[in-house]
Amino acid sequence: MKINIPPQQADSSFAALNFDNCFVRELPADPESSNQLRQVHGACYSRVNPTPVVAPQRVAFALEVAELLDLESTACESEEFSQIFSGNRLLPGMDPYSTCYGGHQFGNWAGQLGDGRAINLGEIINQQGERWALQLKGAGPTPYSRRADGLAVLRSSVREFLCSEAMYHLGVPTTRALSLLLTGEQVTRDMFYDGHPQQEPGAVVCRVAPSFTRFGNFQIFTWRNEIDLLRQLTDYTIRTDFPHLGEPSRAVYLQWFEEICRRTAEMIVHWMRVGFVHGVMNTDNMSILGLTIDYGPYGWLENYDPDWTPNTTDAQGGRYRFGHQPQIALWNLVQLANAIYPLIEQAEPLEAVLQLYNDHYQQGWREMMAQKLGLKKFETTTDLLLTAELEKILQLVETDMTIFYRKLADLVPTDNHDDNNLLVPLLDAYYQPEELTRKHRDQINDWLRSYLKRVARDGVSTAARRQRMNSVNPKYVLRNYLAQLAIDKAEAGDHSLVNDLLEVMRQPYAEQPENEEFSLKRPEWARHRAGCSMLSCSS
Ligand code: AMP
Ligand code: MG
Numbered sequence: 001m002k003i004n005i006p007p008q009q010a011d012s013s014f015a016a017l018n019f020d021n022c023f024v025r026e027l028p029a030d031p032e033s034s035n036q037l038r039q040v041h042g043a044c045y046s047r048v049n050p051t052p053v054v055a056p057q058r059v060a061f062a063l064e065v066a067e068l069l070d071l072e073s074t075a076c077e078s079e080e081f082s083q084i085f086s087g088n089r090l091l092p093g094m095d096p097y098s099t100c101y102g103g104h105q106f107g108n109w110a111g112q113l114g115d116g117r118a119i120n121l122g123e124i125i126n127q128q129g130e131r132w133a134l135q136l137k138g139a140g141p142t143p144y145s146r147r148a149d150g151l152a153v154l155r156s157s158v159r160e161f162l163c164s165e166a167m168y169h170l171g172v173p174t175t176r177a178l179s180l181l182l183t184g185e186q187v188t189r190d191m192f193y194d195g196h197p198q199q200e201p202g203a204v205v206c207r208v209a210p211s212f213t214r215f216g217n218f219q220i221f222t223w224r225n226e227i228d229l230l231r232q233l234t235d236y237t238i239r240t241d242f243p244h245l246g247e248p249s250r251a252v253y254l255q256w257f258e259e260i261c262r263r264t265a266e267m268i269v270h271w272m273r274v275g276f277v278h279g280v281m282n283t284d285n286m287s288i289l290g291l292t293i294d295y296g297p298y299g300w301l302e303n304y305d306p307d308w309t310p311n312t313t314d315a316q317g318g319r320y321r322f323g324h325q326p327q328i329a330l331w332n333l334v335q336l337a338n339a340i341y342p343l344i345e346q347a348e349p350l351e352a353v354l355q356l357y358n359d360h361y362q363q364g365w366r367e368m369m370a371q372k373l374g375l376k377k378f379e380t381t382t383d384l385l386l387t388a389e390l391e392k393i394l395q396l397v398e399t400d401m402t403i404f405y406r407k408l409a410d411l412v413p414t415d416n417h418d419d420n421n422l423l424v425p426l427l428d429a430y431y432q433p434e435e436l437t438r439k440h441r442d443q444i445n446d447w448l449r450s451y452l453k454r455v456a457r458d459g460v461s462t463a464a465r466r467q468r469m470n471s472v473n474p475k476y477v478l479r480n481y482l483a484q485l486a487i488d489k490a491e492a493g494d495h496s497l498v499n500d501l502l503e504v505m506r507q508p509y510a511e512q513p514e515n516e517e518f519s520l521k522r523p524e525w526a527r528h529r530a531g532c533s534m535l536s537c538s539s
Pocket of ligand 1: 152
């Protein structure tokens with residue numbers, strides 16, 4: 001039975017939202033407020049209204065995110081919710097705007113980019129006193145839309161919505177997603193830029209984060225020599241998002257930059273832990289808070305291949321391939337250092353901080369690997385070799401990274417050093433076990449023996465080790481083909497799999513016997529299917 005909520009009830013929960021639009025209040029605005037394309041000088045943002053849509057329809061919402069905003073599920077199920085978060089209705093207190101930013105795309109400076117299809121509705125202070133910015137993605141053109149339409153399709157919106165929440169529950173710093181709505185309108189997209197445009201259902205996601213500020217928001221001002229604006233945005237960001245650093249000063253700018261380097265390193269360590277490939281690590285897609293942001297042609301490693309990228313646009317160069325992400329993050333931080341240089345006017349201290357990124361990353365990576373392997377701590381003398389050898393055996397034949405680590409937790413140290421069947425419990429992780437030659441098996445068994453010896457040296461019980469490993473090695477990740485199955489169904493009008501996957505991804509480390517099917521390795525049909533192994537920026 002469907003219970004209709006009286007409109008007053010829904011009204012009151014939205015009316016209680018406490019808007020405090022600090023960004024627009026404290027930073028300079030573009031005097032013009034139309035969505036006409038333009039170069040915006042002397043401003044951090046432009047006021048712009050979402051474009052109304054014909055027939056908003058809710059596909060899904062994330063209750064935990066609603067709760068951050070003090071909204072209950074009844075409010076999220078209301079018609080008013082769909083009207084608000086599709087951009088059709090503004091609430092009192094909302095003051096919509098798009099921000100101006102630049103960025104390096106694939107290593108080249110691209111000039112002004114900006115929120116081309118993102119419109120911030122405002123910032124909410126919740127009952128805990130936390131600040132949350134609400135942002136619609138796909139709500140129509142802005143001054144920054146360049147040659148595009150400001151819209152988003154269902155396919156990419158399902159991917160953004162589900163992955164934001166999957167990452168959050170995996171413990172990876174990320175922007176969140178409140179809602180996924182259909183607009184009731186069609187959008188034209190040429191998915192692989194190969195002259196085959198198609199009509200696809202339009203959609204809007206409402207993203208939620210303390211701030212959506214990117215490296216590119218700072219870069220644009222330095223590039224334009226608008227140093228006053230650079231300082232204003234930096235001071236604002238420090239006061240609002242890094243208040244523990246104290247009042248802005250030259251020393252505080254350096255501390256701030258160090259914290260950004262540290263947070264970025266931590267984010268990348270998490271990506272490497274769970275097998276996430278962002279796909280478009282341009283500087284305009286790097287959050288100043290170290291959050292994963294802008295879910296486009298991202299992907300999850302199925303077989304462990306450090307050279308893999310899901311993004312067909314990047315297939316040749318592989319700039320953003322899995323194993324290259326730590327270096328690219330550093331490259332991006334160097335660009336940010338260049339952008340804030342005018343505030344510091346000395347290269348050495350910035351270089352010294354950049355050097356710390358490597359230390360943070362190395363340290364974080366070692367701790368993370370020790371956890372993945374269930375070791376008490378990473379011991380350089382033995383574990384550098386152990387992890388280097390692991391890296392090799394994972395690449396002998398197609399090996400599912402997620403399943404491999406999960407199964408590894410089940411192995412029990414034995415006294416039988418001749419055991420050549422150690423590998424048997426891991427066979428599930430291999431895409432084509434028949435490809436494992438005698439030589440491969442020997443190599444893997446050798447590694448497993450040294451691993452189990454190492455584990456025995458720690459003296460931790462198998463049960464305790466398993467528990468430790470299973471708390472950092474997920475059983476459920478948003479496998480590329482799973483998201484695609486949810487998209488296929490949603491495009492046919494059935495939203496159930498989007499909601500089922502959201503539910504499964506809420507507990508990625510738990511055994512969920514009833515959801516075993518979502519933990520299985522990629523089926524053969526998905527190997528070369530568009531959307532499963534190949535994605536593009538067209539979204
Ligand atoms: P990305 O690297 O895919 O996050 O986007 C690069 C730039 O293109 C950003 O400034 C986006 O806002 C903009 N952009 C991407 N898709 C669209 C679209 N459909 N309409 C307007 N701008 C877009
Ligand atoms: Mg982007």
